[in-house]
Amino acid sequence: MATVRVEAFVDVTAERAWEAIADVGAVHERLLPGRVVAAEIDGDLRTLTMPGGARIRERIVAVDHELRRLAYSVIDGQALPLTYHHAAFQVVEGDGRTRIVWTTDLLPDALAPAVRARVERGILELKAVLEAAA
Numbered sequence: 001m002a003t004v005r006v007e008a009f010v011d012v013t014a015e016r017a018w019e020a021i022a023d024v025g026a027v028h029e030r031l032l033p034g035r036v037v038a039a040e041i042d043g044d045l046r047t048l049t050m051p052g053g054a055r056i057r058e059r060i061v062a063v064d065h066e067l068r069r070l071a072y073s074v075i076d077g078q079a080l081p082l083t084y085h086h087a088a089f090q091v092v093e094g095d096g097r098t099r100i101v102w103t104t105d106l107l108p109d110a111l112a113p114a115v116r117a118r119v120e121r122g123i124l125e126l127k128a129v130l131e132a133a134a
Contacts, residue, residue: 003103004115010100012130013098014098016130022065031126031130046060054079071087080111
């Protein structure tokens with residue numbers, strides 16, 4: 001199983017970064033506006049609508065406020081032919097800086113470069129949105 005891990009330092013407090021990430025129903029407003037145009041929550045399922053109308057269903061696995069960790073899994077609608085996907089965001093505070101770590105486990109391994117490219121672009125977009133909102 002391949003693992004993709006990216007991180008970014010953001011110029012916002014850990015509390016503010018976590019508040020936005022933990023707001024799972026507002027990813028289209030607080031984290032990735034433009035990349036995601038709508039989010040619907042039904043229990044532990046989140047459906048994201050992308051520009052152009054594509055929809056991705058995710059299971060929200062955990063929202064841990066103590067650890068500042070959000071785990072989710074794409075279960076339907078992924079553009080890539082993944083057979084397994086599990087990802088987590090973690091907000092880490094230290095040395096006066098806030099670090100966001102985004103880790104994704106996936107199968108098949110051969111798709112890791114494509115997932116890495118998406119996650120690297122996504123974390124930069126997320127960083128820009130969080131800092132602009134501060």
